[in-house]
Amino acid sequence: MSAARTVLRDPGFLRLWTGTTASGLATWALPFVLGLGVVQGTLPAVELGLALGVRTAGFLAAMPAGGVLADRYPRRATVGWSGAVAAAGSAGTAIALTDAGGLVLLLAGCAMAGIGQGACRPAFQALVAEIVVDDGRRQEANAAVTFAVRGTTLFAPVLTALAATVVPVSGICWGIAGLWALVAVAVAVVGTGAGAGAHRPVATEARPGFVAEFVEGLAEARRHPWFLAGLGALTAVIATGYSATGVALPLVSSETYGGSTVLAAALTGYTAGALAGAVIVARWRPVARGRVALAGLALYAVAPLSLLTPLPVWVVVGAYVVCGVGIELFNVPWFTAVQREVDPAKLARVSSLDFLLSYGLAPLGLALIAPAIEVFGLQPVLLVCAAVCLAGPALAALAPGARRFTASTPPRRES
The missing domain is CATH 1.20.1250.20 (MFS general substrate transporter like domains)
Structure with a gap:
């Protein structure tokens, strides 16, 4: 790339x-x-x-x-x-x-x-x-990071399994x-950037307490309605779509297709799609970048939909390739927008809130989906997961600033 x-x-x-x-x-x-x-x-x-x-x-x-x-x-x-x-x-x-x-x-x-x-x-x-x-190169930088991380998840299992033999x-x-x-x-040897976005920590004696500082980060997040809406959509997709992949996909692979082949192929397809998505989004700059990103996030709905009924294996794998492309069409512009719009002095706190809610709540979805399948059945649960994956990003697209992941007024900077 x-x-x-x-x-x-x-x-x-x-x-x-x-x-x-x-x-x-x-x-x-x-x-x-x-x-x-x-x-x-x-x-x-x-x-x-x-x-x-x-x-x-x-x-x-x-x-x-x-x-x-x-x-x-x-x-x-x-x-x-x-x-x-x-x-x-x-x-x-x-x-x-x-x-x-x-x-x-x-x-x-x-x-x-x-x-x-x-x-x-x-x-x-x-x-x-x-x-x-x-700012123009940050999307390239975020794409390079996600490409590397996805690449490790594609090749590392084989390398680790081989290492375990010796x-x-x-x-x-x-x-x-x-x-x-x-x-x-x-x-540790990375030098900090010199420019308007460079982080200059305030002396510790001038700062409020630890909890108060985290609350400041929450207040900064609330200044960006598009961020709160997008984070809500991402959390919903991870808690439902990812849970369907983590629990329903192995179940369907075993009971419908008679083994783990579909599971392995679908996950490999997802990673390959994510790599392709990172390549696409490294240079692509759509005008309505926020809504395009949210549309990419909504593509995860095809994962639970592909598991509803027995389909050819290539259809299930193709669905996960589409999911992989879509998640990076969201991730890279999302990270870039947060880095651009959030006050640099509070960026890490806002990023921690992002990870804490989106991926921190994922175990809850994983814990609930198996009992839900037992009570309601596989197909109703998958339909609910797909509906949430579609509805979350669609609602987020209506938030102020969601069209371009940007605010109408520039962020306040701490001196």
Whole structure:
């Protein structure tokens, strides 16, 4: 993708891109590797559930804290210490998976890994705007980041599974710790941008308390009706459409198609579609960019619709390719708009709210959809999921500023 190659010529962004890619791979790899531990008999299934639970709890707890700290202190420093925490947690997990470890160390290590993962997310988002100060190139930068992250999810499972044939799962966890160390080192040397969007932290003694600072971020988010509406739509799609993929797709793949082939093919198709979407949106600048992005988000409705009745395999896989394209048609303009419209001094806090609500509520949808299928049946639940995926973005498109993801008045800047 030529746009990505252009923005990657910037040494500062290249280091940030490297750190973001490494963090995405490390974040994805830990639950997969722990699952391999169950397959190999290294880790009991009950301990796997506990480990993933405390990791998620650490991630969600650290998200708002990471947003406040990334606005209070230099953001590269926030990524540096959060990467170090995640590296230490991954190392603890590696030790716990050996004979010398134990359940307490496993849970502590996974909790620390989750804390590091959650704390660095808002800072990464804010750093893109801080380093790539030219608004015209930020969409290219966000597309390059999402392309890299999607690429790791496409190829990493095969590479990790191959590594597991020659290295124990504890050894792979040491590799994850090394990835987090790379995150801390790579981003720590990224210089901040010089321009109107550069982040200049206020002295800590002049700041209000921690809770008050997070409330300031909420107030900044409320200044942008298009942001609140878009975030509501994204949360609804993730809580329903993603839950249909996480629960209904494996069920349909097994019961209707007789195995896991459709599951694997659909998820691969989704990732391939997301990669294609990132390439498309890197350069595409539609006039009504907000509504085009929301239309892309609404395309996720085809995922639950494709599972309603037995269809040819290529139709189901094609539906997930369309979903992948659509989600990146939303993600990249969405991130770019938030970086452009939000007060730079509050950007990390607003980004933390974005992640906290959209992806933080995803486990609730996953927890509810299986009982709902038991009570109401598969088809009614899938129809409701598809309706929500369509209605959420459609309603969000009516919000003030949603047409272009922009406000009628420029954001206030803190001096």
